[in-house]
Amino acid sequence: MVLKLEHVTKRFGKFTAVDDLSLEIPEKEMFGFLGANGAGKTTTFRMILGLLDSSGGQISWDGKPINYSTSHLVGYLPEERGLYPKLKVRDQIVYLARLRGMPKSEALIELKTWLERFKIPEYENKKVEELSKGNQQKIQFIAAVVHKPKLLILDEPFSGLDPVNVEMLKEAVIALKENGATIVFSSHQMHHVEEMCEHLCIMHKGSPVVYGALKEIKRSFGKKNLVIHADFPLESLGNFPGVVKAKSTMEGIQLQIEGEYVAEKILKEIVGKGFIRKFSLEEPSLNDIFIEKVGNSYE
Numbered sequence: 001m002v003l004k005l006e007h008v009t010k011r012f013g014k015f016t017a018v019d020d021l022s023l024e025i026p027e028k029e030m031f032g033f034l035g036a037n038g039a040g041k042t043t044t045f046r047m048i049l050g051l052l053d054s055s056g057g058q059i060s061w062d063g064k065p066i067n068y069s070t071s072h073l074v075g076y077l078p079e080e081r082g083l084y085p086k087l088k089v090r091d092q093i094v095y096l097a098r099l100r101g102m103p104k105s106e107a108l109i110e111l112k113t114w115l116e117r118f119k120i121p122e123y124e125n126k127k128v129e130e131l132s133k134g135n136q137q138k139i140q141f142i143a144a145v146v147h148k149p150k151l152l153i154l155d156e157p158f159s160g161l162d163p164v165n166v167e168m169l170k171e172a173v174i175a176l177k178e179n180g181a182t183i184v185f186s187s188h189q190m191h192h193v194e195e196m197c198e199h200l201c202i203m204h205k206g207s208p209v210v211y212g213a214l215k216e217i218k219r220s221f222g223k224k225n226l227v228i229h230a231d232f233p234l235e236s237l238g239n240f241p242g243v244v245k246a247k248s249t250m251e252g253i254q255l256q257i258e259g260e261y262v263a264e265k266i267l268k269e270i271v272g273k274g275f276i277r278k279f280s281l282e283e284p285s286l287n288d289i290f291i292e293k294v295g296n297s298y299e
């Protein structure tokens, strides 16, 4: 059940929002979609879901298009949340579940399980408008997953939530993946993708600038980060050959270096100069990679 995009393009008049995008999203994995505002993420999701026609290219899931006949297998958390404020949580979820072919009795069992899990069982009979924004978002999430979809598309699921609720939602998403769902989500925050996704894509102006397995993306980037904490001055390391960037911190310095060999040379240089509390060679962060590929600060 691979989700495949082949040379997908979307034009709005003369403007190209998605430009010749080809991706393969593996089954039962979590795939991260990153990109600045307007990069084309939501447009891509809408095309995947068949809510928007593409201007060219092919989209298939398990070799077939996604349309009305597959809607019971697909879940979508849209970016613009769309619950009915006057409806009770229970009526809303049952209605949406039934639209996707789930019997009412089963939907109610699922709803109760989710409300317990999100620690809001008392909201079952409340109107949506009576809930806080974060809790409305949890209900919207339940609406996307209540019918147990095999493919789940989440447009910025973590935005607007406090840290406790972000963790709660993350755990829920991870559990769904472990139960066999394929999950695609977009985020403006790279650390969410870094923590949760095996594969990812960074979109920039409608095209992927980085695409592949997270580990491989980091490895092939080449550059590493070196963190040094010491009780003697380290600023001069900013000019050391092979150092790309340097940032002084409270405890020492953080360097971006061309490769591991630079760390070895730096260690030789500083040994004997005083007490070194930390000398740590680290993989680049997705943020480092994004800044290099797209050329501006992001988060």
Ligand SMILES: Nc1ncnc2c1ncn2[C@@H]1O[C@H](COP(=O)(O)OP(=O)(O)OP(=O)(O)O)[C@@H](O)[C@H]1O
Pocket (backbone or CB within 6 Å): 012, 017, 035, 036, 037, 038, 039, 040, 041, 042, 043, 044, 079
């Ligand atoms: N219906 C539309 N008509 C015209 N332009 C559109 C339409 N929908 C999207 N666009 C444009 O396409 C581009 C991509 O928009 P999209 O919503 O896909 O970006 P995004 O990556 O999801 O951004 P964000 O992070 O802000 O949600 C934007 O420049 C947007 O203005």
